[in-house]
Amino acid sequence: MTEPQDPHGPGDWQRLDPRMLLVHPVQETVRLLPVLLGLLVAGTASGARGWQLLGLVIPVVVGLLRYWTTSYRVGGGRVELRRGLLERHVLSTPVDRVRTVDLTASPVHRLLGLVTVRVGTGTASTDGDERLDLDGLPAADARRLREDLLRAARAARPDDPDEPSGPHDPDNPDDPGRGPVPAAPPVLTFDPTWARFAPLTSTGLVIVAGLVGGTVQLLDALGGFRRVDAGSWAERVAGVPVLLAGAGALVGLAVATSVLAVTGYLVANWGFTLGHADRAWHLRRGLLTTRETSLDDARLAGVTLGEPLGLRLAGGGRLAAIVTGLGDGQESSSVLVPPAPRAVVGSAARAVLGAAGPVDVPLRPHGPAATRRRWTRALLPALLVTAACLPLATGSAWWWLPAVAAPLVAAALAADRARGLGHALVDGYVVSRYGSLYRRRHVLAVGAVIGWNIRATWFQRRAGLVTLVATTAGGRQAVAVLDVPEADALALAARASPALVEPFLYDRPATGRSAQWPTSTPSSRT
Amino acid sequence: MTDAPTTSPLLREPRHRVSPRARLMWQVTALVEGAVTIVVLLLVGLAVDAVDVRWWMVVAAVAAVLGWVAVVPQWRYAVHRWEVTETAVHTQTGWWAREQRIAPLSRIQTVDRAEGAVARLFGLATVTVTTASAAGALEIDGLDRRQAVALVAELTARADAVEGDAT
Structure with a gap:
């Protein structure tokens, strides 16, 4: 039903799956929940009955309208999506511009056996209205559509290498039960113990910051701060030394962060599998909302091994793909391995690149000049901080802390940054590594x-x-290959x-400074 | 560039300088911008009581602008160069930070000729060659206008000759 009937002419406009009639009202209700609650409270307070029901009717109607006004068609070399009641949108993209096809399924979708198909093109637009989302196709149809699109996109590109890459089986489209599975034996499957790396990334901190901010705002809105009696708190705390209380609060915060980070990690990455089939890499993850991403081999320009400081110290890392036509803003589509042990990340990178060299080969260091530059760049600002703090230190001893800590931290950073610098050209890939707080090893195919x-x-x-x-x-x-000796850079x-x-x-x-070239403005170009 | 006694190959500069009128344009632009900045700062300084404007501040600011006008456009003119070969576009821009860019003709996405109001006064134009990478645009500032037109035509013709979507 979702297949293009005639590959040469545009197919008929089709509606999405009728089961979306159940999904849309639920989604709209959830989205409007704050408003509905407000209505409910206001209605109860004013004593008027019946208004609350109206509040429920609106999202249901909106949801139904969304279904009736949305249609799509595939064929004639294009994917087209038409939607909107008052403001009509018609999105249309040539099949050969399709870079990725993502399948996501929220819990509601999964309950009904539906999948959202997101067709990724190279557009720089981040506007949600301009995304080509086919929200709500039966899971089997969605998977067939994905294969069709990826195959059509490949066929439409003349520059595509023809040989099938990778020693993988052709796909066998059997999908047991609830979830879609990459057809080929997966290169990588999820191990729940990887979740131990979750607290070491910045995600946990972001979650806690969000929670704290939200709580403070809520308290403030409810007038909570005015009710908290500062005096009584001071009395209660007075028994406990300030430092101990501070340490306790920090530990509590750390534990809360870790728990949240681990939970978030498991929810996002549960059931993670990475496999290769039909000349594309297929990635699947998600506990509640499942997400399937396909990256076409021809679009896979390289990978980035990311090692934030925390992960690096714990022996972990993460892997992202560099996908041609997929910008930085679409990072979620390019994740290859979530935070995981370095060995796992390494083997996945080797499999994806089809070569071990770029991951394993020792990099060529950038030499003493680059090291000196790292040190001066780190130490000069730190010494300025020290110089600014020293006069203040006579007033309060606390100023000694930044005055001493700044150069020490800077020195550690400089040494680590200098050690991280390196580059290589191996197996047809340019390799570059730099950074300390977030160290990255970029691997980019020469052809890209x-x-x-x-x-x-x-x-x-x-x-x-x-x-x-x-x-x-x-x-x-x-x-970028940072601060590399000029001769090495040009050789690379x-x-x-x-x-x-x-x-x-x-x-x-041997003696000259630079070669002389004719410097007059030319009357003719070569 | 160091004078180390090595025979390792180096990157040569692109062959052609931009139009000599570009130097004049940059000087005039810098002078006008500097003058406007000084006047605005002076007016703000006189309007706000908290700031005490002294004559030496004005002199220092004028000296800084004049120094900039004398040095930077000249320096930039010495650095700015471009070249188009059978296979590639090669540019060199900047002054303090110097950047050379090389892009193959086969990867050109768009060729853009822009003439700002000031550039038109001097009969100059800017040609920007973009590739599929947001980090890879090559800009040739201060080209003679007729030359820019011819260059755009040539680059467009060559980019058209390439199949595929150049990513």
């Missing part, structure tokens, strides 16, 4: 490099260093893209 930027400030030129940037059409749009660029870079190279004369 669409240009080179070589940048140097006056200070860098004096130190003989440059920052080499390989631009690409995915992820963060560029992979020239070996990676000889046809592009070599015409612009010259052999440095």
Whole structure:
């Protein structure tokens, strides 16, 4: 039913699955819940009956309208979606622009056997109205549609390498019970013990910050602060030393953060599997809302191994894909491995890249000049902090803390940042690593490099260093090789893209500073 | 660039300088911007009682602007270069921070010629060559207008000759 009847002409406009008639009203009710509660309270207070019912009718009607006004069609080389009652939207995208096809299913969807199909194109738009979401197709149809779209997208691209990659079985579309499963044997399956890494990422902190902020706002709104009697609190706390109370609060906060982070991690990543089938990587995860992502092999430009400091110290890491045409804003579509042990991340990266070198090979360090630069850049601001704090230290001893801590932290940071620098060109991938608080090892296929930027400030030129940037059409749009000696940078660029870079190279004369080129404004170009 | 006695290959500069009128344009722009900034600061300083405007502050500001006008456009003109070969576009921009960019013609997405109001006064234009990467646009500022038109035509023709969507 969801298949294009005629691959050459546009199909008929179709409605989504009628079961969405059940989903939309529920979703709208949940979305309008604060308003409904307000109505309920107001209605009860004013004594008027019946108004509360109206509050329920609105979301139901909105939900029903959403179903009746939404339709889609696939065919004629396009995917089109039409929706909206007052403001009509018609979204249309050529099939060959389809980069990813995501399937998500909220608990309500899963109960009814439905799936939302999100067709990802390379658009930079973040507007929710401009997303091509087919919200509500039967699970089997959705999966068939995904395969059709990905296959059509591949067929429409002339530059696609034809050989099937990876020693994986062709798909066998059997899906047992509730959940869709990648057809091929998964490369990676979830292990609940990975959740131990969750508190070490920033997600937990964000959750707690949000909760604390929300609670404070709520208390404030209810006038809670005025009712809290500061005097009685001071008396109760007086028995306990301030430091102990502070430590207790910190431990409590840490525990709360950890629990929340672990819970969030398990909810988001439960049942995580990564597999390869039909020339695409398929990823599936989620405890309540399941999410399936497919990344086309031809669009997979590389990977980024991320090691935030906390994860790194605990021996963990995470893996993201650099997908051509998928920008930084669509990060959730490019996750390959959530925080997990380094060995797991490494083996997944090797499998995805089809080569072990980029993950394992020791990187070429950037030498003493780069190290010196890391130290000066870290220490100078820290020493300024110290200089600013010292005069204040005569007034209060507390100022000694930042005055001493700043240079120490800066020194540790500088040493670690210097150690992290490195690059390599191996198995057809450009590899670059940098950073300390968030260390990343970028691996980018040479074929995905669409240009080179070589940048140097006056200070860098004096130190003989440059920052080499390989631009690409995915992820963060560029992979930087930070503070690399100029000769190394050019050697790397020239070996990676000889046809592009070599015409612009010259052999440095042993004595001269730079070669002379005709400098007049040209009347003719070569 | 260090003078280390090595024979490792280096990246040469692009062949062509931009139009010499660009230097003048940058000087005039910098002068006008500097003058406007000083006047605005002066007016704010005179209007707000808390700030005590001294004559040496004005002199210092004027000296800074004049120094900037004397040095930076000249420096920038010495650095700005461009070249188009059979296979690639190569640009060099900046002054304090210097950046060379190389992009293959086969990856060009758009070629854009822009003439700002000031640039038109000087008969200049800016050509921007974008690739599929947001980090990879090549900009040639201060090109002679006729040259810019010809360059755009040439680049467009060459980019058209490439199949695929250049990502």
